[in-house]
Amino acid sequence: MTDRATTPGARADMIRNRRQLLAAATEAFAERGVEVSMGEIAQRAGIAKGTVFRHFPSKNHLLAAITVQLVDGLVAAADRLRTADDPVAALREFMTAGVEVLAADRAFCEVIGRPSLQHAEVRGAINRLCEAVDVLTERAKKQGTVRDDVTGTDIVLLLGGIHQTALPLLAHDPQAWRRYLALALDGLCSPAATPLPHPPPAPLPE
Amino acid sequence: MTDRATTPGARADMIRNRRQLLAAATEAFAERGVEVSMGEIAQRAGIAKGTVFRHFPSKNHLLAAITVQLVDGLVAAADRLRTADDPVAALREFMTAGVEVLAADRAFCEVIGRPSLQHAEVRGAINRLCEAVDVLTERAKKQGTVRDDVTGTDIVLLLGGIHQTALPLLAHDPQAWRRYLALALDGLCSPAATPLPHPPPAPLPE
Amino acid sequence: MTDRATTPGARADMIRNRRQLLAAATEAFAERGVEVSMGEIAQRAGIAKGTVFRHFPSKNHLLAAITVQLVDGLVAAADRLRTADDPVAALREFMTAGVEVLAADRAFCEVIGRPSLQHAEVRGAINRLCEAVDVLTERAKKQGTVRDDVTGTDIVLLLGGIHQTALPLLAHDPQAWRRYLALALDGLCSPAATPLPHPPPAPLPE
Amino acid sequence: MTDRATTPGARADMIRNRRQLLAAATEAFAERGVEVSMGEIAQRAGIAKGTVFRHFPSKNHLLAAITVQLVDGLVAAADRLRTADDPVAALREFMTAGVEVLAADRAFCEVIGRPSLQHAEVRGAINRLCEAVDVLTERAKKQGTVRDDVTGTDIVLLLGGIHQTALPLLAHDPQAWRRYLALALDGLCSPAATPLPHPPPAPLPE
DNA sequence: AATGAATGAGTATTCATTCAT
């Protein structure tokens, strides 16, 4: 009665396959980084190699799609927090979510850190993210607690840095990033700080 | 025919080969990361591929040797700074040197971040580094400016994090890490900071 | 639900599809040779891949159908010239048309030259062509100008040879085949020629 | 005593492998054209796939090497015939040798006919061939029997054309090309011929 | 009858590692 007649048949299978593929690829990339082979992803998804390439014309396209998906998740989070009551808490919450995503995904960091892996789509998503985070950052700065000389892009970049700091501990202490996030937030909120010795990053990193 | 008796020269050759190999591998790994092929390293060193494998039984062994060498360079730097007049300045100097090394070396970060690439030797060197930096850190804490709840291991881990933060900017702004190092130092030196919400890292990360 | 009775239209659609398919395939094979993919042909025809396979059970069947079509075009040309006033001019005109067709069609030559690509249908069409050209040739021989020891099959084979001769020049000089056609006609019309050292080809080459 | 001490050991095996590889590749390309896979060539040569790529960095390089080898064989033949007593007989002998080579080699024709398959090396060899054949052709023209308006490049191109003419007969009548070579030579030697309607080919076909 | 998603064998190429010389 729900969609008895609207189920487009083959389309349904395809959507299921695509879902499985994205899930498998997301998982595989997260666990083992960009080096997982397309063959393994296909196997994990329970579909044939050719089917993977039917959905995404190349490994980089697949990687880009997944990365964009992750980044856009963060954009949505940032947007949601835009109207929070406490701007500094909102920023903290966003950064927590951001590092959490990174901590769960090896490929993400590799893509973020290696320009050669970045499609235009990814760059676009990252730019969207920086802009969304800029809003959060400006609010937090206006409140006075967050130092004046940091930008949304700084915050986005810091996510990767905080994750990286805790990465060697990840296996034995999966929550270690919380320590370094707190440390970074303290740096971000120290109003008496010396002015930063280097200009803020350009809007388009890569 | 003539150098039957001169074979002691063989030892000298071997030492020279090893030196060239290490130099070439260091350079190659620094420039292009762990993905450089053994073939290219051999070529850069001007020796045969087989000779590379005589000196190091696998690519990972070679990578480990070079990583240890780099880490030990930092250990030496930390040791040298142990007696500096201004402990906080010494810590800052050490961290500057550390991030600078990372920024110039792609493979280093990849090894640090990937447990599967780490030999026991590397872990040992990192432990030595953490201990040496502990000394610096304790001194800086005693001076009162550096917050009490950070350890040498934290500092060592931060090096990677600071570098990672600036990594996406590396191509267009090679000195961007200075910005994030300053930010981290501000976090480290904010005395009114909230206590860190997560315990310090265990001595042997991996 | 409505067009239960209108299904005769299905037949019309199928015929239209077949026409589009043949046109697209002819064009595609002509331009890029036998290596064009079935996918591209389907796309050019504006129909689905599955439909292509409904009309032709394999790529080779499609290729054969198109080749037969081309060959039969030449058969028709030969038949038309059967009653021309000047038999030698007629033969020259036929050969001109034949080489022109080849020069415009990459796949054609590839099929002609590769027995493995030839279906019985193709062989049949070629035989029909040889017979039709035999008529032209006999008339030209009777007139006395064309040498006595060549057959229609020889003429047909020469079309491919003349085209091949000019093929390396095709990109820079698309009309170069005219030079070699003239040369061949001179050979065909040299009455004092030595008798050919090899017997004429059997009627069914492949 | 011959090269007891100079045999460089591994070098001997390598040379044997290379010989086997070239033989296998020559044979495979000759039999089945450029489409044979590197895997099959390796198998035929009795060596591993990787070894094929050690000797030739890509399939095209291998193809080029073999093609150059074949063309240079013809250059040598042309050079040898430069001083023959009867220039026309010399030209006939050269063309016989040339078509014979083509008749035995499928890939050769494909490479000759497809610019995209041609390395600079191949083009160089073909140019050398055209020049060498020019010498033969000029001599034959001076003798008066061969028509004045053909060039060495024409002759080289004709080799492919004559072969192509006989190609459909190859399986059942491997010597059929002799018939068409004779026909072409008659065209070449008809002094009363009409002037060719198209200018001679430029020196560098592709 | 048409669709187009899925399949899976096949391709060229790379590279760490082994081993005969």
Added chain:
DNA sequence: GATGAATGAATACTCATTCAT
């Protein structure tokens, strides 16, 4: 010891063909 040739498993990607809808 040094050499560099040989190995072969692995990778991304293509394409004719099949088949569920």
